[in-house]
Amino acid sequence: MKKTSLTLFATASLLAVGVAQAGPPVEVTFKNLGTQPATLKLVTSNESTTFQIANPKPDQTVQPGSQTHMRVQRVVSPDINAAMVRYTIGSKTCAFGTTYQMRTLAGGIKKPEWTKTATPSGGATCQATIISMAADYSWVVEFTMK
Template sequence: MKKISMIVFAAASLLVGVVQAGPLVEVTFKNVGTLPANLKIVTSNESSTYQIANPKPDQKVDPGATTYAKVQRVVSPDVNAAMVRYTIGSKTCAFGTTFQLRALPGGITQPQWTKTATPSGGATCTANITRTNADYSWAVEFTMR
């Protein structure tokens, strides 16, 4: 019985060491258009972002309104990402933000945050990183017209 307990404890210890979350990202989407914006999940990255978001972004965002989500992936403490896509009629904005702690020569690490806003159908999209923190968490704001 003692041997089984030690094996279970060792296995649990290994699992705890493997499950480490990357830094949290707070995502704000603002609809600055005149019609409602609708969330549209197209890619696997958008799907996984929606599945792990807490709270989840709203499916429909009225003109002048915002929606908010927090995303934290359990892949590595050195990476995180969030991707969302909204449509207004035939206009689409695909948004993304990532974090990576890059290893440089000499054992130095460098944090790197990115943001993207890809328009189609005549949409106007913006992405801005509004805050970065010492623990590498960050906030991003996406807008669509």
């Protein structure tokens, strides 16, 4: 009984530490503005990790005129988070990314930075837009493709 209690306590402690070390969450919306279904394609390890930790998971197929949503929060550091996703429509591909990093400047001043990228190939039109940033450093990003 003591061994089980110790194991449960240790597990709970590790989970609590993990939550305390999580970076701010990002809410991601992907919108298919094309005329054919968009298909999720995991190519890089960052895209695979994003999909694994997303809650809810993004749809693997997004119909024309539709959208999918995911929330991503990495448990690496309270000072970083990122989400990467790639969708294809036929031969068109959009690789999207967004990151948050708390930078420490000279004198110990901390400055939050958010980035977004949308990399097209095959004639795709891709756009990434940061919609909002909150006081707790969480943010909302929208990725569109056609």
